Amino acid sequence: MSNVFEIAGDVSVFGFRAVTSLFRRPFEGEQIQRQLAEIGSKSLPLVIASGFALGAVLTLHTRSTLVTFGATAWIPTVQALAFFLEIGPLVTGLLVAGRVGSGIGAVLSNMRATEQIDAIESLSIDSFKFLVVPRIVACTLALPLLTLFLDFSGLLGGFLSEYASSRLSFRLYISRSFASFEWSNFYAPTLKTAVFGFIIGTISSFLGYKTNEGAQGVGRAATTSVVASSLLIILVDVFLIKFIFFIFPESAL
Amino acid sequence: MINGRGSAVAFDHVSKSFGTKQVLHDVSFDVRAGEALCVLGRSGTGKSVTLKLIVSLIKPDQGKIWVEQDEITHLAESELSRVRRKMGFLFQDAALFDSLTLYENLALPLLRLTGKSQEEADLIIDKVLHQVGLAGDKKTMPSELSGGMRKRAGLARALVLEPKILLADEPSSGLDRITSSEIDDLLLMQKQEHNTALIVVTHDVRGAKRLGDRIVVLDKGRLIADGSFGQIEHSDSEVARNLVTE
């Protein structure tokens, strides 16, 4: 048990160190770009495809339920609220934890195992700033953007599925989608994913960077990164939802 | 054994253990500028640890380590990077950055640590890659190189900064005899032309004989012999004698 607290403490210190060293020179812009491409751009196909499929399927389900109540007009509203408030942020978080978290865990622990991190240090490059900070920054920046991609592709999927069954016009669909939106329903859940990104980046970097167990440690670091960051995202989400309600009371449905 | 006699690197009663495992016991030796020191020893006796201590990737438990004028065991990070700039390190498994091409592997230290322009850097990289026989592989990723090629690439990266002290962990292991003697030539040339101090960990007795001005032998973490190749051949220690007989 004390082990859990110890790890939690270590991770916190690790994350805190990342934040403080972000503002010290050198800024490693080149590395941040590289990671942004790796974490953001390369996740786009996965995120867009998932969002689209999820949107289409969700509409089919809500449709059959709402038709029972004669409330088909609410399908876009329900769909958009579900996506922008919860499904988008959480699913994007979990997808990225799976794709990127495992990647970071594996790459960093492999670099440790093959002495690449030592090599970087021997070149007087701060390996923490060079390898860890850009990954955390890129995750933090990429997640809100990826979430938007997932949200909107979900909306598109929902629209096409709805169009297939009722020929609803796109304009009407969009206007009904956002019919009961508050400002905070849009940007608060989107921006909260930056926290998810920070969690994914920090946990998987921590596990990768600190693991020094050779080849089999690489696999372990990858798996643990995914499991730990997914769990933590879900946990933190609960708190963030409460927190957002607290800050923006009008965002409650 | 202490600074002031122009040593490039000096160990002063250094001990190191990992957990309960004592890896180095009270090791002392020194290397002068322009001198080549070969470190021999059986597997797992702490040779790689010795090299990592010199670049301060590991801190010793006891003793002092001098690199030229600086005692590095208690240096701040910024001071340390100044010291590290003088040294080139060839890792045992080359430790090339596998997300970068061969060219980028060499360009990274050059562009980050020196004020050289892109063109100057290109010239140096071309020259060094040519020396290690990899001129045609600039765009290759490390994963596409053979083990021997990787070793040479690692050496190229260590040489690219023109270090005053070159640390090489088994530069010729995994190479055929012709290539490994070419590598030895390269190291010798480096020593002669730039007055570089060499510390070379090796299992290759022929190479050690050709290269080493002095040989030290480690056994179970202790320094059991220190002297010229001939002296080691006639050392009291049986382990040392066995290590240098082909």
Added chain:
Amino acid sequence: MENRNASIGLFVIGGLLLFGIGMFVVGDRHQAFAHHTEYYSEFVNLAGLAKGAKVRVAGMDAGQVLAIAVPNSPSSRFRVKWRIDARLRGLVRSDSIVTIGTEGIVGGTYLSVRPGSAQAVEAEALASIPSQEPTELADLLARGNGLLGDADGMLKTVGGKLSVALDGITTTVSNANDVVVNLKRGHGTAGMLLSDDELANHIRRTVTTATTDVQDIVADLKAGRGPAGMILRDEALASRIRETINNAQQATADLGHASRQADALVSDLNSRRIPTKAAELMDSLNDSARQVRQISAEMNKPDRFGMSPGVNIRESLTNANTATANLADATEALKHNFLTRGFFKRRGYYNLSEISPDQYRKDRAFTDPQNHRVWLSGPELFQSGSNGEELSAKGIALLNAALTENGDPIVESPVVIEGYWNGDAPADQLRRSRSRAMLVREYLQARFQLDPRNVGIVPLKNAPPKGMQRATWDGICIVVVRRG
């Protein structure tokens, strides 16, 4: 390297763009980029109205509820702060009425602002606009049914079980009876009850509200929207509505009857020369009776196009029947609705009054020779009336003939009415051709119950579009636009 930057660019710019779009569409709802005017209204019962609910002015989405202040004692009321797009503030007058409405059975609540009269002054920003307590949908139906049943019962058995809505009438009439009885018996004091002006007003208000409610339902049915549209999905509700409207006819007759009775009663009283005190009482009773009569007369009066309310209601019923039948096959009806609706909107015009004649002439959709056109000449259609031109009897016959000849398409297709006036004064051409088109549109909409969104007008002075084999025209051309 180039490639990588491009992909980052795509990712970042794409993401930011989506963020912008999101802000825009959410903001569109909130009209965050428009100017607003804020008002207050007070309610005893909020009927579920919440912060952020829509505000509709004359049925148009115009803003939202900003805040609701909770009353601190039972005697004070909920104070609702709401805002609307400043462009609509001209409709909010000192005599506007704010009510809380419901968007169908599962819909949310909204604040409905009825535009005031032109004579009243424009309401100041932050003014308190008078409110009417909410009529929830269920209430409305119950009240409609109750009202009619009670009116019936009231006239037969005074003092029966009466609804809140009709308390006023009941009391009055039963009081009237009492008064008569008492007066006959010489007990003048019972008449005291009638000296109450407020009571008289209450009767008027109650009856007016009830009538307006029924009218609203009918209007909504005609337009196929609002709560009524929702109701149509439900067979049971639809039949209740039908019943309600049937009852309405009955009630109209009954009210007429009641007022005649009241009249007779009063003249009877008058003829007996009661003392002055009693005469005063009679004045107010007379007044109420007159009002009741007036209302019932108004309800019985034919509308502008000569259709009696009975006919109107019957037609609405037919429509309701058709609509219900259509809606039985819900998908079919939906499809139908989405295909016809907003034909003009799709072409980029919200209605044809926004399109200039030149634009109209250029649009292939309208000048398409495949369109069905009916040319009707001015002198045949119009006669001069008290305020300008009006449709002549012959004109009405012509229009009826022209449109029935063509069968159903007129009901389903977009229709444009081109107005022409070939008088001497070019300055008048636009205005006169426009007013002609408007006259015809009004008639057609009322007569054939066309969806207003699908009927456009365009004033073309005296010059038809090219390719019509007419250099000039004086009158009207009805264009049934081919969809596609």
